[in-house]
Amino acid sequence: MRSLVAGRESTILFGALVAALAVIFVLLRGNYLFSSVVMAGIYGISVLGLVLLIGLSGQFSLGHGAFMGIGAYGSAVLSRHGVPPLLACVAAVVLTTAAAAIVALPIVRLRGHFLALGTLALGLIVASVLSGWHSVTLGPSGIPDIAPIAIGPLVIRGEAPNYIFIWTVALLCLWGSINLWRSSFGRAALAVKRDEDAAAAMGIHVVSVKVKVFALSAALGGLSGALYAHYVTFISPERFHLNASFELLLAALLGGSGTPFGAVAGALLLLILPDLVAPLRDYKVIVYGVIFILVSLYLPRGIAGTFEVWQRRVGRRDSAGAKAADSSTAK
Amino acid sequence: MSLSETPILATRGLTKRFGGLVAVSDLSFSVSRHEIFGVIGPNGAGKSTLFNLLAATYPPSGGDIEFDSRPTAGMPTHLLAQRGMARTFQNLRLFGDQSVLDNVLIGSYRHARSGLWSGLAGFGRATAAERVRQEKALHWLRFVGLDSLAGQVASDLSFGQQRLLELARALALEPVLLLLDEPASGLNDRETERFAEMLRRLPGLGVTVLLVEHNMQLMMSVAERMLVMDCGVKIAEGSPAEIQANARVVEVYLGSEETA
Numbered sequence: 001m002r003s004l005v006a007g008r009e010s011t012i013l014f015g016a017l018v019a020a021l022a023v024i025f026v027l028l029r030g031n032y033l034f035s036s037v038v039m040a041g042i043y044g045i046s047v048l049g050l051v052l053l054i055g056l057s058g059q060f061s062l063g064h065g066a067f068m069g070i071g072a073y074g075s076a077v078l079s080r081h082g083v084p085p086l087l088a089c090v091a092a093v094v095l096t097t098a099a100a101a102i103v104a105l106p107i108v109r110l111r112g113h114f115l116a117l118g119t120l121a122l123g124l125i126v127a128s129v130l131s132g133w134h135s136v137t138l139g140p141s142g143i144p145d146i147a148p149i150a151i152g153p154l155v156i157r158g159e160a161p162n163y164i165f166i167w168t169v170a171l172l173c174l175w176g177s178i179n180l181w182r183s184s185f186g187r188a189a190l191a192v193k194r195d196e197d198a199a200a201a202m203g204i205h206v207v208s209v210k211v212k213v214f215a216l217s218a219a220l221g222g223l224s225g226a227l228y229a230h231y232v233t234f235i236s237p238e239r240f241h242l243n244a245s246f247e248l249l250l251a252a253l254l255g256g257s258g259t260p261f262g263a264v265a266g267a268l269l270l271l272i273l274p275d276l277v278a279p280l281r282d283y284k285v286i287v288y289g290v291i292f293i294l295v296s297l298y299l300p301r302g303i304a305g306t307f308e309v310w311q312r313r314v315g316r317r318d319s320a321g322a323k324a325a326d327s328s329t330a331k
Numbered sequence: 332m333s334l335s336e337t338p339i340l341a342t343r344g345l346t347k348r349f350g351g352l353v354a355v356s357d358l359s360f361s362v363s364r365h366e367i368f369g370v371i372g373p374n375g376a377g378k379s380t381l382f383n384l385l386a387a388t389y390p391p392s393g394g395d396i397e398f399d400s401r402p403t404a405g406m407p408t409h410l411l412a413q414r415g416m417a418r419t420f421q422n423l424r425l426f427g428d429q430s431v432l433d434n435v436l437i438g439s440y441r442h443a444r445s446g447l448w449s450g451l452a453g454f455g456r457a458t459a460a461e462r463v464r465q466e467k468a469l470h471w472l473r474f475v476g477l478d479s480l481a482g483q484v485a486s487d488l489s490f491g492q493q494r495l496l497e498l499a500r501a502l503a504l505e506p507v508l509l510l511l512d513e514p515a516s517g518l519n520d521r522e523t524e525r526f527a528e529m530l531r532r533l534p535g536l537g538v539t540v541l542l543v544e545h546n547m548q549l550m551m552s553v554a555e556r557m558l559v560m561d562c563g564v565k566i567a568e569g570s571p572a573e574i575q576a577n578a579r580v581v582e583v584y585l586g587s588e589e590t591a
Contacts, residue, residue, distance in 0.1 A: 205407075
């Protein structure tokens, strides 16, 4: 099988992505689109978490914005209290993962619609905690003046340094996800997604696999949220409300959950499209709704998935052509 | 008693009730190591229920099951598999969108449990262990004659090939006990004959086989001992010759089939 995630293609595609990002850095620096590409890196990490959740273990989340929220607020609150931002980020990711692992135990036992409803409820609860827990989160008005991340003496401030830092982190996450997809753990998760009973009969601990993927997915959400907080330097609860969860899901479905690359495609489109077509920004929700319907009707595998199918079809036609040529020369 | 003498599988008073219906009633039998043991019976005899009890899909209503001298009560399916019990499904349950090779690799999971972390870091791909696993998976594909299709998507295979792939996937577990649920259903005569040849090689590889099967010809040609069920109870147990000579069996099973 020719697949984006199995074989040399993913290495080539990864290289192409790095090259494209370098070209964007050179050409778009100073352009108004540049900060949207930075933001796409941040959101891409969250979307990657969703793609892993949907694509690897077949789970679903309507509340993924909540994990971004826990990560963002965790890191912002800690750094406000004097924790160095980089350390605060790491702590926020650990906090998000722990929170996810705790809710995962009951939630991953839910299937289909019930799982979606469970994650939706989680999203609502986190959103109301963020606006209601005034003494810690400063309530609906949000947390201003969040310190930027510093690596040793190097403070990451401004568009260009953030671009390099954030996309480096995003590419590391992508690389890890590609590895995971091909690993024996990835194979086990894909088996769980396809048929839980058959997977269990192969000795796979279904609940453990689902909890791990759920926690990893949340960890990426938390990381993305923390990066957001230190990049934008201001956060408010509405940023991580159901709208955010919905946009993340849209990006994951638009990009395609059959391969980690889908997350990059989805995040880039979601963040750059409204910039390219300015009037879209005012009708964002309506446009997103329409895209959502169109994608589920015509691109059920998303952009990356459709590309993969197309590539496989071309590959098959090639080998069929080669066989035909063989048999004609044999005669 | 030495290890080779203890039965690999034993049931005592095994019973399963669904509401008022007693599907399996007070069933006791044991399967010795390295034999091919068959379970036969007419439709509704309780064969499938028995299979699901042994594979821990259903909890028993009464009695107990011992696998490798350990009671299986309350043991989840994945632990049974990790202890070396493999199974196939009556209605094929392959991982259809994955490659033939990947299906077999998933079967070898209990020998290859790399965790989340090593998966993220990309270990496990280049390691010698992964190469050995791939080699073993190909070995099982060669065993069932599907090695040339290793790169195909599993759902693209013919029905007969999918049955063989399920066998290869189960064998990749390197099981001590292999439960086969009607593995020959949907196979033509030639495919069934090839399947029987493969089954006969398994005890030599250290695999004990428990076979639930409708196909009398296949059963008689591979099973060393068999259990005959009717209406949830055991009516006979013995070698194929003994079973064929058993008046009760002829009346209940063969007789009913002739009139059917």
